Amino acid sequence: MHTFALSSSTKANATLYNPLGLYYQIELFLAGAAVVLDTALLLMVMERINRPFVAIWLKVLVLGTVAFHVGYFGRVMIWNVAPSKSVLLDHSLMCLIVLGLLILPSGMLHASIRILHTGFEAKPKRNYRYCVLYLPLLFSPAVFVSILSRDDRLFLESISWFIPLYIIWLLSSNLAAIVFFLMFARKAQFAIPFFVRLVFSLVLVCVGAVAYAYLSSDEQWEPTLRLAVCLSPLILEGLFIWYSLKHRVLPLVMDRTLLYAVSLILGLLLHQLIVSPVAAHVRDQYNIDLSILEAILLIGILLLTPPLRKRIREALRYLFSTNVFHVRDATRLLSVSLSQRSHLEPSALAQWFASELAEKLDLDRAVIVLSSDATINSNATAYRSQLHDPTHSMGQFEAASVDDWLCISRAVQLTDRLNRGMIARQSTGRPFYYASMDQALKAMERQGTLLAFRLSFQSVHGAVLLGDRRRNDRLADEQMISIALLCDQFAATLGNKYESLRRFEVERRMIQAEKLSTLGLIAGSLAHELRNPLSSIRTIASLTMEELGPAHANRQDLAVIVTEIDKLSQTTTRLLESSRPADVECTAVSPDAVISKLLALLTHLARQLHVDIRYSLNCPSVLVNCSEASISEIFFNLIKNALEAATGREDAWVQIISHCSNLASIAVVVSDNGPGIDDVLLDSIFEPFVTGKSQGTGLGLFVVAERIKEIKGDIGCRRNAESNSTEFTVTFPICRSNGLSEFTA
Secondary structure, three states, X not given: OOOOOOOOOHHHHHHHOXXXXXXXXXXXHHHHXXXXXXXXXXXXXXXXXXXXXXXXXXXXXXXXXXXXXXXXXXXXXXXOOOHHHHXXXXXXXXXXXXXXXXXXXXXXXXXXXXXXXXXXXXXXXXXXXXXXXXXXXXXXXXXXXXXXOOOOOOHHHHOOOOHHHHHHHHHHHHHHHHXXXXXXXXXXXXXXXXHXXXXXXXXXXXXXXXXXXXXXXXXXXXXXXXXXXXXXXXXXXXXXXXXXXXXOOOOOOOOHHHHXXXXXXXXXXXXXXXXXXXXXXXXXXXXOOOHHHHHHHHHHHHXXXXXXXXXXXXXXXXXXXXXXXXXXXXXXXXXXXXXXXXXXXXXXXXXXXXXXXXXXXXXXXXXEEEEOOOOOXXXXXXXXXXXXXXXOXXXXXXXXXXXXXXXXXXXXXXXXXHHOOEEEOOOOOOOOOOOOHHHHHHHHHHHOEEEEEEEEEOOEEEEEEEEOEOOXXXXXXXXXXXXXXXXXXXXXXXXXXXXXXXXXXXXXXXXHHHHHHHHHHHHHHHHHHHHHXXXXXXXXXXXXXXXXXXXXXXXXXXXXXXXXXXXXXXHHHHHHHHOOOOOOOOXXXXXXXXXXXXXXXXXXXXXXXXXXXXXXXXXXXXXXXXXXXXXHHHHHHHHHHHHHHHOOOOOOXXXXXXXXXXXXXXXXXXXXXXXXXXXXXXXXXXXXXXXXOOOOOOOHHHHHHHHHHHOOOEXXXXXXXXXOEEEEEEEEEOOEEOOOOOOOO
């Protein structure tokens, strides 16, 4: 396919292959580099994970190139060895060159036909007819005999009869391959740049081969043409392998060890074949030792090349420091422990994680700042690893520290994936996305924070702030990546815990709703069953009263029975109505008027309980769009609960105040000086079956809250520290007012 290697000109070779000649050293280096690169590519395509994705024709091309370059490199190396000691070896290398030359054109033609028929499919259906393309290999025994039968080491003279046949086969196979490649590119309409480069390279190979065949006797052109044509297979080989690895998305990136080995071998070849002879010549001529200059130049290249500098730093850190393995093992154990503690409450989990980070990573502190909002705000919560101070909440930390932590947290929230969601105190640049990064770096300096990692998962947003290490050493990049992954796992664990708690709350509410639904059905059925017996009892009592007459002594008792039966009938009727949908026809009702009617009834109960009722109704003309029954039910429950709560205390009182601070709503406050509601119950007091009474059902305030929601109002409960009272504040939207004088600013 490509060239014939090593000229037969004795005079030219005697000059060009002088061991001290610079051209000889350069050619030896380039030939050795070609062998090294061929070997690396062969290992790549033959590796087990990559082998199924590489077509057979590509493997053949690589093998042919390896055979050709090994023979070429071997001949260059032994050229100056005594003929009596190297003839047989030289003949063997010539045979290896011929074998490579015969394989390469057949492999290229095989590649073009296979690609035309099946594209770049790595393993198409087997077709043994392609073996016909390798029939030129049958000439190899005759060529081997021609080479081995001679006593000299002249390559072209040994195969002079075969050169015309090979030129014809080379040109015809390469031209056919060019046509097939262009046909496929036109049909497929993809990878056009690849085929353009491939066709251009094949044309250059054909021109170079013909030129070398006719100019090999010219001492001026022969060396340059020989070297160029001998190295040309690398271009085609590299094109095919690069396209296969890049566009077929193989699950393989060549092992770093192989890359390092290739780089090292090429460096040694360059030093041995070029740098050393030049240094020796300079030392002999000018008495200057270039070894020191070479070492300085090498160190300078390593220091000025960031990837090399980074790799060397990491390698030295792993070589001389056991701390790398300590951090790696610590993060692994923390990851396992974090999975085992996913059942903890969020606050306990955050506190544990902060303490474990500080202890396992040998830090003087670790702070976790969390917020349920999308951005860190002043309501965030902090958890800190404590050595002597057992405080856990942000409110117990110094205000200056809190401000700094929030500043760092806001900054780390804005970092992108390129920075791994992390800020290091050693950062020197100002990122374009955050103009105030300097503020965060200064805050990190003040708080002794070495690193800040972002927490972001679902509803979890915040940061993990790590203090200085007690060893006073820096973490390697791989260690920081491990910690970043650990922080991501913590954020995910915390987010899943929050979701689990929310799901549990929803399930609890559903169960409560199911209980209420069942209770409503039972109550409605019971009320319906009670109405008939009550009606019968009332009828009998009424008839008996009529028979006894107005002057009978027992008539008064029967009247009491009828009255109580009427009350029971009203209760059962109300119970049945409560299970029906809310009233759709609402009227304009005055809350103050309804409360006044209720107070007339509840005053008697207050006297029995020895509770003083105080009231100040300041909005008599304000009207609310709802039914009177709903307003009555709301305040009956609230005032009755207040009376019962205040019972038994000295100077017990219940106070009802209504006021309007604007034209949109009216607020009614019902308060008492009872023992108050437990803080644990304050957040859930309006949920069903939640009560602070020993005999309570927990349904009264729930019904009140539901009625207020129907009216589109609001209710709240709080403990007034000044008056030592419990206050329920009910707010209703105003539909209209008969006057404006009652509204105050």
